[in-house]
Amino acid sequence: MLNIMEEIEKSMVQLHSGDIVNGKVISVTDKEIMVNVSYKSDGVIPRNEISSDDSIVPSDVVSEGDEIEVYVIKVNDGEGNVLLSRKRVEMQGNWKELESVCESGEEINVEVIEAVNGGLIALTKGVRGFIPASLLSNTYVDDLKNFIGESFNVQVIEINRRKNKVVLSRKKVLEKEKQALKKAALEKLEKGQRIKGKVRNIVSFGAFVDIGGIDGLIYISELSWSRIKHPSEILNVGDEVEVDIIDIDKSTEKISLSLKQTQPQPWDKIKEKYNIGDVITGKVVRIVDFGVFVEVISGVDGLVHISEISNKYVEKPAKELEVNQEVTAEIIDINIEQNRISLSIAKTLEEEVVEEVKNEVEEKEKPSKNAEKEHANDHSEITIADIINKSRS
DSSP: OHHHHHHHHHHSOOOOTTOEEEEEEEEEOSSEEEEEOSSSSOEEEEGGGTOSSTTOOHHHHOOTTOEEEEEEEESOOSSSSEEEESHHHHHHHHHHHHHHHHHHTOEEEEEEEEEETTEEEEEETTEEEEEEGGGTOSSOOSOGGGGTTOEEEEEEEEEETTTTEEEEESHHHHHHHHHHHHHHHHHHOOTTOEEEEEEEEEETTEEEEESSSSEEEEEGGGTOSSOOSOGGGTOOTTOEEEEEEEEEETTTTEEEEESGGGSOOHHHHHHHHOOTTOEEEEEEEEEETTEEEEEEETTEEEEEEGGGSOSSOOSOHHHHOOTTOEEEEEEEEEETTTTEEEEESHHHHHHHHHHHHHHHHHHHHSOOTTHHHHHHHOOOOOOHHHHHHHHHO
16 A cells, blocks of 8 residues: 555646646636646646636636646645746746747737836736836927827837836837838839928928928029018918929939929019010119119019119229119019020110100290290200200219
C-alpha cells in the first residue's frame, strides 16, 4: 500500500510559483474555475484571475473538460488548493506579442482609458501603455480628456516587461498616413492643373494651401494682380480657394500655386477700355529715380518718366510728387505684349495752360466801352506759346 502511494506521488507534477502548466477544467461556477493540474490538490482560478476584462463570465471562456494553460500564483492558497491564473498566461502572451510588434514596427489598436499628467493611458490586450502628449498628434492638442474612450492605431516605440513599461506613439501612425496621402496626391497632380484647396497657414511671404493631402505655396506675388503688403489682405486660414499649379517638383514635393491666374487679367481690361491720348486719374504707388508709377486700374501701373512729370526741369521725382498723391495723366503709349503703359503728367499741364490761354483771349475779345481805343493803342498780340513759355519760366 505504501509503495502504491509513493508511486502515485511520484507521478504528480512538482509545482512552483511562476510555473505555467497544463490542466483540465473540472468545474465552472460564477465565482471560480476548478482545474486538475495533476497535483495532489486541485487548482482554483478566482474570477478576477480569469481575464483582463472584468465583465467576462467564467462560463463564457471555458467549459468543463477543456484543456487550458494556467499560471501558478501559489502552490497553497491557505485552503489546500493551488491558486492559479488564466489571465497571467494571457498577459505573458500579450507581452511577447507587444515585444514582437515593437521590433517589427507594426501598428496595434488601443483604447484610451485615462488622461494623466503629460499624456494618456491606453489599454491593449490587457496591457497598459503610456502615450506622451508629444506623441499623440502631429498638431497641437488642447485637451487630452477629449480622447478618453477613443480607439486608434499606435506604434510601440519602447517596451520593458520587467518594469511593466510600454510607450506608444499615435503621431508616428499619423505621419505615416500623411506620407501615404501625399504620395497619392502627388501622382495625380500636374503643372497647369486647376484644383480646389483649403488655406492651412498664412505667412509674410505667402499662403500654404492643402490640396488633398499635400501643401502647396501661393507666393504673395501670385495672390493678386494688385499690389498687396500682406497675404492676409486677400486670404484667411480656413478659406476654400481654387488655384492653378504653376510649378511642381515631385522629387522635393514642392508645389507652387497661383490664385491670381484664376482671375481675369487686368491687361485685358486695358486693351478693351483705354487708348493712347486718354486722360486718366490715379494714385502714385511708387517713386523711383527715373520717374513714378501711377495705378491706372487695379493691377496695372503706368510709368510717368521723369521727363514727363512737369514742363519744368525735375531733379528728383520725390521732390515733385509723393506716394498716394492723386494725379491726372495722359496715356502716351500702350504696349500690351510687354504689359507697359507710359503716362505724361506734363501733357495735361500743357492742356491746362492752353485752356487758360483760351479763357484769357476770350476775355480780351469781349466788347467794352474803351475797346476800340484800347485796340488802337495795343499793337501787340498774346499767343498760346507765350503763355506756355511763361508757365515754364
